[in-house]
Amino acid sequence: MATVLLILGVLASSGAFALPAARQLSASCNLTEARLQVPANQTQLIAPTVAPAFVALGLGVQNYTCNATSSTYVLTGAVAELFDSSCLYGTPVFDTAPALAYTAWDATTGLVTPQDVIAALSIVPLPVVLGQHYYVPNPAGSGLSPKWDFTSSGGTYGNTAAYAVGAKIGDLPSPDTKLNIDSLMVKVVEGNLASEIFRVQNNGGQPPASCTSASQNVSVKYTAQYWFFGGSITPNSIVI
Ligand SMILES: *[C@@H]1O[C@H](CO)[C@@H](O)[C@H](O)[C@H]1NC(C)=O
Ligand SMILES: *[C@@H]1O[C@H](CO)[C@@H](O)[C@H](O)[C@H]1NC(C)=O
Ligand SMILES: *[C@@H]1O[C@H](CO)[C@@H](O)[C@H](O)[C@H]1NC(C)=O
Ligand SMILES: *[C@@H]1O[C@H](CO)[C@@H](O)[C@H](O)[C@H]1NC(C)=O
Ligand SMILES: *[C@@H]1O[C@H](CO)[C@@H](O)[C@H](O)[C@H]1NC(C)=O
Secondary structure: OHHHHHHHHHHHHOOOOOOOHHHHOOOEOOOOOOOOOOOOOOOOOOOOOOOOOEEEEEEEEEEEEEEOOOOEEEEEEEEEEEEEOHHHOOOOHHHHHHHHHHHHHHOOOOOOOHHHHHHHHOOOOOOOEEEEEEEEEOOOOOOEEEEEEOOOOHHHOOOOOOEEEEEEEEEEOOOOOOOEOOEEEEEEEEOOOOOEEEEEEEEEEOOOOOOOOOOOEEEEEEEEEEEEEOOOOOOOOOEO
């Protein structure tokens, strides 16, 4: 733990995360000018031409269990903490934050939480937790569906409609597909938080290539950038 915090301290003091002073004071910034960029020459991710309602830096784990028949891991869910990264938009740190946070998060063990990592790195100003990401039973059928839940945190605290359950509609593998999980475009099937959600700038999260025994489970750390579009939720936060 002490070693990990020391490493984080060194990373934080390296200057890589320096931000304009005014931006450090706010937790949530005006996203009117923000636009999602997606890679050229692919049809899986179609970027909306409008501003997002929220952008988040996510730190968490992807969980897998072993399918002994195919000797491969299958996804059983994910858990992540989502930090407001709106004030980083327009700075070089916005797109490098997921990789910087991943290096630190992946180096941690045991009881170190995503909050500890974010606080030590100081890459997100006044780190506000927008919400949590986890899986729930698919509301329309079998299996599990991803959920983004902003009902218990940040400026949407107490708003019971501030969540989204999604279904994947686009999937673009990472250039380093052995290490990094795919970029996703998700349509929202339940909740008012958003109508469309994107997971991009993915780091880590992929399971080992093979496994041997049934119910052998792994949790693999990952970070990503999440974009939330549409929806009808107005947060009670200070926007500069
Ligand atoms: C956000 O910025 C836009 C221009 O970029 C401005 O028109 C709008 O009033 C701002 N919204 C708030 C709440 O400050
Ligand atoms: C996209 O495809 C076009 C036509 O094949 C090509 O000219 C262009 O360089 C490609 N762009 C990228 C970023 O790969
Ligand atoms: C496990 O792998 C087998 C063989 O590929 C496949 O038929 C089966 O559907 C898989 N089970 C699950 C739960 O993914
Ligand atoms: C994922 O694994 C973590 C522990 O690594 C656990 O806390 C969490 O409950 C698991 N979540 C799911 C959905 O499997
Ligand atoms: C592994 O994960 C599966 C699916 O989440 C669960 O049913 C099983 O109990 C877990 N096994 C162990 C040993 O934790």
